[in-house]
Amino acid sequence: MLQRARRWLDVRPGEALPVFLTFLYIAIVVACFLLAKAVRTGLFLHHYGPFALAYVYAAVPIVLSVFVPIYTRVAARFGHRVVTVGTLLFFAANVGVFWIAFRDFPVRPLAALFYVWVNCFGIIAPVQAWSFANSIFDTRQARRLFGIVGSGASLGAIVGGLLARLLVQRVGGAVNLLLVLAGMIVAAAVVVAIANARIQRRGLARRGRPTSPPFRQTLANIARTPYLRLIAAMVLLVAIATQWTGFQLNLVANQRYGSDPEALTGFFGIFNFSLGLVSFVVQLALTGRALRRFGIGLTLLLLPIALGAGTALVLLIPLFWPVLVTNAFDQGLRFSVDKASYELLYLPMAPGARTHIKNTIDIVINRFGDATGGILLGLVTRGFFGIPGLHVGLRGTAAINLVLIGAWIYVAIRLRREYVGTIRDSIHRHRLDLERGASASRERSAADAIAAHLSSSIPTDVVYGLSLLEAGTADQWRPQLRSLLRHASADVRRRAFLILAEDPDEAIAADADTLLHDPDAGVRTEALLYLARNRGVDPITQIEQLGDFADFSIRAGIAAFLASPGPARNLDAARAIVEQMVRAAGPANVRDRIEAARVLALAPDAFDDLLERLIADENVAVARQAIVASADRSDRMIAALLASLHRPELVDTAADALAGAGDHAVPALRDVLQNEDLPVETRREIPGVLLRIGSPAAAAVLVDSLLQGDATVRYRIISSLNTLSRRGDIAIDPALVELLLAAEIAGHYRSYQAMGALPAQVRQTDVLGGVRQSMEHELERIFRLLSLMLPDVGLEDAYVGLRSANESIRANALEFLDNVLEPSLRQVLVPLIDPHVTVEERIAIADRIVGAPLTSAEQAVDTLLASGDLWLKSSAAQAVGVLRLRALAPHVRRLAVSAEPVVQGAAVAALQRLEHDEAADEGPEAAATAPAHMDLGV
Numbered sequence: 001m002l003q004r005a006r007r008w009l010d011v012r013p014g015e016a017l018p019v020f021l022t023f024l025y026i027a028i029v030v031a032c033f034l035l036a037k038a039v040r041t042g043l044f045l046h047h048y049g050p051f052a053l054a055y056v057y058a059a060v061p062i063v064l065s066v067f068v069p070i071y072t073r074v075a076a077r078f079g080h081r082v083v084t085v086g087t088l089l090f091f092a093a094n095v096g097v098f099w100i101a102f103r104d105f106p107v108r109p110l111a112a113l114f115y116v117w118v119n120c121f122g123i124i125a126p127v128q129a130w131s132f133a134n135s136i137f138d139t140r141q142a143r144r145l146f147g148i149v150g151s152g153a154s155l156g157a158i159v160g161g162l163l164a165r166l167l168v169q170r171v172g173g174a175v176n177l178l179l180v181l182a183g184m185i186v187a188a189a190v191v192v193a194i195a196n197a198r199i200q201r202r203g204l205a206r207r208g209r210p211t212s213p214p215f216r217q218t219l220a221n222i223a224r225t226p227y228l229r230l231i232a233a234m235v236l237l238v239a240i241a242t243q244w245t246g247f248q249l250n251l252v253a254n255q256r257y258g259s260d261p262e263a264l265t266g267f268f269g270i271f272n273f274s275l276g277l278v279s280f281v282v283q284l285a286l287t288g289r290a291l292r293r294f295g296i297g298l299t300l301l302l303l304p305i306a307l308g309a310g311t312a313l314v315l316l317i318p319l320f321w322p323v324l325v326t327n328a329f330d331q332g333l334r335f336s337v338d339k340a341s342y343e344l345l346y347l348p349m350a351p352g353a354r355t356h357i358k359n360t361i362d363i364v365i366n367r368f369g370d371a372t373g374g375i376l377l378g379l380v381t382r383g384f385f386g387i388p389g390l391h392v393g394l395r396g397t398a399a400i401n402l403v404l405i406g407a408w409i410y411v412a413i414r415l416r417r418e419y420v421g422t423i424r425d426s427i428h429r430h431r432l433d434l435e436r437g438a439s440a441s442r443e444r445s446a447a448d449a450i451a452a453h454l455s456s457s458i459p460t461d462v463v464y465g466l467s468l469l470e471a472g473t474a475d476q477w478r479p480q481l482r483s484l485l486r487h488a489s490a491d492v493r494r495r496a497f498l499i500l501a502e503d504p505d506e507a508i509a510a511d512a513d514t515l516l517h518d519p520d521a522g523v524r525t526e527a528l529l530y531l532a533r534n535r536g537v538d539p540i541t542q543i544e545q546l547g548d549f550a551d552f553s554i555r556a557g558i559a560a561f562l563a564s565p566g567p568a569r570n571l572d573a574a575r576a577i578v579e580q581m582v583r584a585a586g587p588a589n590v591r592d593r594i595e596a597a598r599v600l601a602l603a604p605d606a607f608d609d610l611l612e613r614l615i616a617d618e619n620v621a622v623a624r625q626a627i628v629a630s631a632d633r634s635d636r637m638i639a640a641l642l643a644s645l646h647r648p649e650l651v652d653t654a655a656d657a658l659a660g661a662g663d664h665a666v667p668a669l670r671d672v673l674q675n676e677d678l679p680v681e682t683r684r685e686i687p688g689v690l691l692r693i694g695s696p697a698a699a700a701v702l703v704d705s706l707l708q709g710d711a712t713v714r715y716r717i718i719s720s721l722n723t724l725s726r727r728g729d730i731a732i733d734p735a736l737v738e739l740l741l742a743a744e745i746a747g748h749y750r751s752y753q754a755m756g757a758l759p760a761q762v763r764q765t766d767v768l769g770g771v772r773q774s775m776e777h778e779l780e781r782i783f784r785l786l787s788l789m790l791p792d793v794g795l796e797d798a799y800v801g802l803r804s805a806n807e808s809i810r811a812n813a814l815e816f817l818d819n820v821l822e823p824s825l826r827q828v829l830v831p832l833i834d835p836h837v838t839v840e841e842r843i844a845i846a847d848r849i850v851g852a853p854l855t856s857a858e859q860a861v862d863t864l865l866a867s868g869d870l871w872l873k874s875s876a877a878q879a880v881g882v883l884r885l886r887a888l889a890p891h892v893r894r895l896a897v898s899a900e901p902v903v904q905g906a907a908v909a910a911l912q913r914l915e916h917d918e919a920a921d922e923g924p925e926a927a928a929t930a931p932a933h934m935d936l937g938v
Contacts (some may be wrong), residue, residue, distance in 0.1 A: 013147065015141070016859065017147055017198060017199065018136050018137070018195075018199050018553050019145055019149060021150065021191060021194065021195040021198070021199065022129075022132065022133045022136060022149045022152070023148065023149050023152035023155075024150035024152065024191050025129050025132060025152070025188060025191045025192060025195065026126070026129045026130070026133070026149060026153050026156065027152035027153065027155045027159070028156060028184055028185075028187055028188040028191065028906045029125045029126055029128075029129045029156065029188055030126065030152070030153040030155075030156030030157055030160065031155075031156035031157070031159040031160035031173065031184060032121070032125065032156075032160065032184045032185050032188065033118070033121060033122040033125065033126065033156075033160065034156065034157050034160030034164070034182070035160040035163050035177060035180065035181050036095075036122075036181055037118060037122065037160075037178050037268065038160070038164035038264075038265045038268040038831060039114075039118075039164070039175075039178065039181075039265055040114050040116075040117075040118040041264060041265075041268055042238070042263075042264035043111040043114060043115075043175075043249060043269065044056070044111045044112065044115045044263065045250060045253075045254045045264055046111070046260070047112075048110060048111070048112065049106050049254060052302040053113075055374070056112055056115045056116055056119070056374070057114075057376070058370075058374040058375055058378075058883070059112075059116050061257045062371075063116055063117075063120055073588050077554045081192075081196045084192050085126050085192050085193050085196070087124065087125075087128065088098075088125070088128075088185055088186070088188050088189035088192065089185075091121055091124075091125065091185050092183075092185040092186045092189070093578055094117060094121075095181050095182040095185065096182050097175070097179040098110075098114055098117070099175065099179055099182070102114075102178070102796075103175060104177040105738050110452055119370070122361070123363055123366060123367060125185075125356065126153075127187075127359060127362045127363055129773075130339075130358075131355055131358055131359070132195070132355065133146070133343065134343060134346055134347060134358070136739070137347075137807050138347070138807055138810075138811035138812075141811065141836075144900060145458045146340035146343060146344065147938075149340070151280055151336070153276075153336070153339060154280035154281075154336050155280050157273070157280075157281055157331065158273055158277050160273075162273045163177070163180060164177065164265055164266070164268065164273075170431045173385055173566070174445065175664045177265075183764040185301045188878060189933035192603045193374055203771045207236070214562060215822045216344065216367050218356045218357060218360045218385070219360065221357065222357065222360065222361065222365075223404050223924055226310065226418060227359070227415075227418040227419070227422045228361070229423070230355060230411055230415045230418055231345055231346075231361055232361050232365045233411050234366050234368050234408060234411045234412060234415060235361050235362065235369060236365060236366075236368065236369040236372070237369070237404055237407055237408040237411060238369070238408060238735065239366050239367075239368075239369025239370050239372075239404075239406055239447050240369050240372060240373035240375060240376070240404055241304075241307065241401055241404045241405050242307075242330055242334065243370055243373040243374070243377070244373060244377060244397055244400070244404075245310075245311070245326055245330050245400045245401065246330070247308060247377060247397070248314065248323045248325040248326070248327070248394055248397060248617075249323055249324065249326075251266070251394065252319075252320045252323045252324075252394070253267055253324075255320075256320060268605045271324075271327075271331075275328055275331040277331050277333045278328075280336075289648040292790075295416075295819055296341045296344050296345070296415075296419060297416035297819070299337050299340070299341040300338070300341045300342070300412040300415060300416065301409060301412050301413070302333055302338065303329070303333040303334055303335050303337070303338040303498075304332055304405050304408045304409045304412060305407050305409065306329040307326065307330060308323055308331070308402060308405045308406070309328030309329075309411065310322070310327075310328075310329045310330075311326055311398050311401050311402050312398075312402060313325065313326065313403060314326055314394060314395070314398040315395055315398040315399055315402065316536045318393065318394035318395045318398065318835040323394065332537060335539070336542070345415065345419060346358050346420075346792070347812075347815075348422045348423045348426055348427065348432045348812055348815075349422075350420065350426075356847070377397070378402075380392050380396065380397065381397070381402065390415075392730075396552065398847045412573070412800075413801065416819075417418055419819070420816065420819045423812050423813075423815055423816040423819070424797065425803035425810060426809070426812050426817060427794075427797045427798060427800070427812055427813050428794060428797045430797075430800065430801055430804060430806075430809050431796070431797045431800040431801070433811070434800065437576065443877060447594045450477065452465075454477070454479075454480050454481075459487075459488070459489035461493065461856075462484065462487065462489065462492045462774055472564050480498075481496045481499060481500050482500065482511065484496035484506070485497060485511055485515065486498075487515075490518075490519075490523055491885050493518065493520070493523050493524045494517070494520070494526055494714065497511065497512075497515060497523065497526050497527065497530075498526060501530050502527070502631055508530075509531075511527075512527040512531050513527075513531075514527075515527035525722060529901055532541075534785065535596070562574035563578075563599055563601050564601075565602075571603060571606055572934075574599070575586070575607060575610075577779055578599050578600060578607065578610060579610060580591060581595065581596035581599075581818035582596050582610050582613055582614060587619070590619050590621065590622060593614060593617060593619065593622040594621060594622050594625050596610070596614065597611070597614045597622065597625040597626040597628075598625060598629065599627045599733050600614070600626070600629050601628070601629035601631075601632070603631035604633045605633075608633065608636055608853055610638070611626055611629060611630055611637065611640075612618050612639075612640040613627035614629075615627055615630065615637065615640040615641065615643075615644060616640065616643065616644075616816065620650065621645065623650055624649070624650060624653050625646070626658050627641065627644060627650065627654055628653065628657075630657050631657060631660055633664050633849070634657045634658065634660040635661040635664040635665070635667070636662040636664075637657070637661075637664050638658065638661055638664065638668050640670070640785075641654050641657050641661075641665075642654075642658070642668060642669075642672060642682070645682045645685040645686070645689075646682045648678055651685050654685075655688055655692060657690045658689045658693075659689055659692030659693050659694075662693055662695065663693070663695050663697050663698070665689070665693065666690070666693065666695070666698055666701060668700065669686050669689055669690055669698075670701040670704070670705070672692075673686040673701065673705050673713075674704075674705055675708075676709065680710050680712075680713065683710070683713050684710070684712050684713050684716060687702060687705075687713070687717045687719070687720040688716065688720065690702055690720060691720035691723055694724060694727065694732075696731075699721070699724050699730045699731075700731070702717050702720055702724070703721065703730070703731070703732050703733070703736070705717055706718070706721075706736060706737075706740055707736075707740065711774075711777065711778075711781075711867070711869040714740075714781065715777060715780070715781050715784075718784045718785060718788070719784060721784075721788055722784050722787050722788065722796075723785070725788060725791045726791075732788055734789060737785055737788050737789050738789065739764065740785055741782065741785040741786065741789065744781050744782045744785060745780060745782060745828055745832070746833060746849070746850050747778060747828065747867075748775060748778045748779065748782065748829075748848050749832070749842070749846035749849055749852055750773045750846065750863060751771060751774065751778065751864075751872070752775075752839060752842045752846050752860075753843055753846045753847065753850065753853060753854045753863075754854055754860040754862070754864050755771055755839070755860075756839065756840070756843040756865050757855065757856060757857055757859060757860035758857055758860050758861075758879065759857050759883070769875075770872070770874055770875030770878070771864070774867075774869045774872045774875070777869065778869070779832070779833070780799070782829070782832075783795055783796070783798070783799040790820070794816075794818075794820075795817075796816050797813075798813045798816050799815075800813075801813025801816070802814065802833055810835070814830065814833060817829070818830055819831060822856060828845075828849060831845055857879075857883055857885070858883075858887065858888065861874075861876050861879045861880055861883065861885055861888060862888060862891070864876030864879070865877070865891045865892070865895070872903050873895060874903050874905075874906040875906075877892050877895055877903065877906040877907040877910045877924075878906045878908045878909070878910060880892050881909060881910030881911075881912075881914060882913075883914035884913075884914065886914055889911065889914055890912055891908050892914075893907070894906035896908050896911060
């Protein structure tokens with residue numbers, strides 16, 4: 001029974017105690033307020049009548065202006081946990097003093113003082129209670145649980161109204177109810193003390209010395225933030241509109257019961273009880289479900305729309321029953337749907353600032369609204385402090401109130417948009433902070449590592465530092481590199497000069513002249529080659545003067561001199577030399593071929609056949625240098641460059657060269673990408689090349705190729721389109737993206753079905769690790785497709801937020817998605833990313849959405865084998881071996897010849913295991929003599 005109740009209320013494990021204590025705290029506080037409210041109203045109307053309410057409405061902010069600064073300073077010194085308990089005990093002592101005063105000194109002003117006190121208590125105590133709730137639950141928990149927690153207010157209304165109705169005569173009148181009130185406030189303090197000891201709280205419960213910003217600073221923050229301004233405006237309008245609605249009830253009740261304090265207390269008691277009962281039912285049955293399904297965009301509007309309808313009825317029929325119905329809407333919805341919705345507005349804020357902003361709005365601005373409403377009420381009725389009033393009645397106050405409620409509805413509509421925007425800003429800041437932190441950390445780490453190695457006294461360490469610079473920019477290191485040209489190690493001097501020569505300046509020519517006289521032949525060779533290639537220096541002259549140069553440097557220098565533009569240029573002679581260098585095969589002649597590639601760069605209009613041969617060279621260094629040399633003729637080298645994409649060491653260099661060809665390369669890239677008979681390793685690199693090109697034609701090829709069978713190719717296409725869409729508009733058919741998104745979501749649910757069908761013996765292996773890794777990739781593809789569908793929504797921020805280790809950030813990201821996605825998409829996507837949804841629940845959703853439940857391990861593994869995802873195939877192959885699924889051996893044999901090492905390795909291992917088990921079935925002798933690697937039929 002308890003488990004069924006928890007499921008119906010949607011309370012997750014570990015949430016029961018916080019929900020119960022928060023529910024109880026709010027229930028007692030509201031019961032105290034409504035009990036005190038019934039007593040204070042009866043006493044005040046008996047002594048002063050309804051039109052004097054304008055004065056006490058205006059007096060409440062004055063009292064709070066004294067109390068709030070003191071409260072803020074005390075809270076900053078001792079912390080909100082201690083101050084919350086202390087404040088409740090202080091209020092209980094106040095009630096005791098009032099009871100003694102009413103009994104022994106029943107002077108007329110005492111009723112007005114008690115009215116003001118009750119209003120102050122009714123502001124401060126509920127604000128503390130909801131701040132307590134905000135400090136425990138994150139955005140997603142609040143949306144799910146505030147309906148239950150808020151029902152404590154409805155229960156409190158029932159209890160407070162019932163106590164006022166049943167006890168007013170039994171305890172000897174309204175005054176003696178104050179003793180009951182004091183005991184209930186003490187009970188609330190006890191609940192808070194227990195909760196402080198048992199529940200870990202967010203935001204308000206931080207260790208260390210509490211801090212409190214100046215009140216003016218908080219007000220300035222509210223004034224300059226559109227979202228906070230709207231909350232403050234709504235609070236102001238709500239305070240005035242509900243105050244006038246309550247005044248109307250006091251007016252007609254006083255007329256009906258003739259200012260009898262006991263009769264008025266009993267009436268307000270039964271009214272609070274009845275409406276509390278209705279509110280409690282609404283809270284439990286509808287509030288949580290409405291918040292989960294529709295969000296605050298709808299629930300914030302329920303109260304003002306209902307009040308507007310009731311006020312319009314009062315305007316038409318200014319009698320007791322229409323006023324009673326309007327106040328029934330007010331109290332029935334304000335403590336149920338509206339309060340839970342309103343409290344959600346504060347959750348997107350940073351916990352450190354939330355408390356001060358909430359206290360300022362809920363206490364100061366709320367009471368400023370009461371004061372404004374009280375003054376206006378006095379001015380439109382019987383006057384205020386000698387200023388004559390307009391003497392309007394029920395109909396006149398209803399007409400004015402209808403205008404205020406209209407403004408309230410307008411602000412509530414705008415708040416929903418700002419609420420979503422505020423959540424988006426919070427997760428966007430989180431993403432930027434992560435990126436800046438990671439980038440700065442990487443840059444600092446790399447810079448520190450390079451600096452440490454370049455300044456090392458050990459030559460091998462310096463060489464390693466230089467190798468780090470070879471892969472990136474060396475601009476900031478030029479002074480240190482030039483100092484290394486005088487290093488004791490010849491290898492250091494040579495490498496430093498080569499890095500400097502990649503991006504030469506005027507100073508490097510002088511350095512090259514100096515290094516021509518270096519004692520090391522290798523250093524002299526690099527200097528000679530640089531001068532021959534870049535300065536047109538005749539290498540023959542230098543060789544005759546200096547002598548002792550490597551053979552390849554002599555050939556390369558002469559070829560460079562002959563190939564360089566100028567009067568001595570002779571391409572035929574240069575070709576003869578370079579062709580000889582290109583044909584110098586084998587590891588011993590690698591340097592000849594590298595220098596040949598450098599020489600070919602000097603003549604971009606000739607020697608294409610030689611360059612193509614070097615691009616295909618088996619040596620990576622030669623091929624890389626040849627690809628670099630093709631920069632000025634890449635449009636003619638497209639076929640050779642495409643052939644290099646399958647070599648992992650050359651991918652980046654070849655991709656850059658192909659991108660240099662621009663739209664000339666796009667048709668060939670399209671043909672390779674869309675030809676599934678070609679090696680998948682090459683096809684996987686094409687999206688990155690098209691991204692580098694970045695033209696409309698390249699984007700069109702990516703869009704046309706979205707429906708790829710290989711998951712990695714598909715991911716890289718989607719990722720490239722994401723990047724291009726951030727740079728500008730690209731034409732993508734929404735129907736195509738929706739189709740692919742639906743397939744990805746269905747595939748993700750199918751993975752849950754497969755995971756659920758795998759037996760326990762597989763769960764103990766690392767098979768599930770591969771499945772989970774693949775599912776992470778699926779989820780990323782889903783979000784990247786969503787970003788293509790909704791490029792301006794900020795879904796990339798949401799995805800980063802969902803990956804955060806911070807629970808509040810994750811909850812905000814999920815809440816953001818719940819508000820920006822279409823209902824049909826939200827219903828299938830949010831369960832996949834909500835951490836409170838269990839795997840079993842996701843499998844149940846998958847069985848409903850995808851259909852064809854997987855009821856056996858063989859079905860599950862077969863589904864994984866058919867996937868286009870690398871990790872799923874690998875995990876499935878491993879599962880075939882673990883589970884001895886011989887019926888799936890033919891599928892695994894096909895994977896055993898896969899070009900993917902991770903898939904091939906898992907498949908071969910699974911087949912070996914199956915063969916060994918088959919031999920074991922034939923007898924111990926067969927198993928013992930079975931070879932370690934059998935003929936697997938591959």
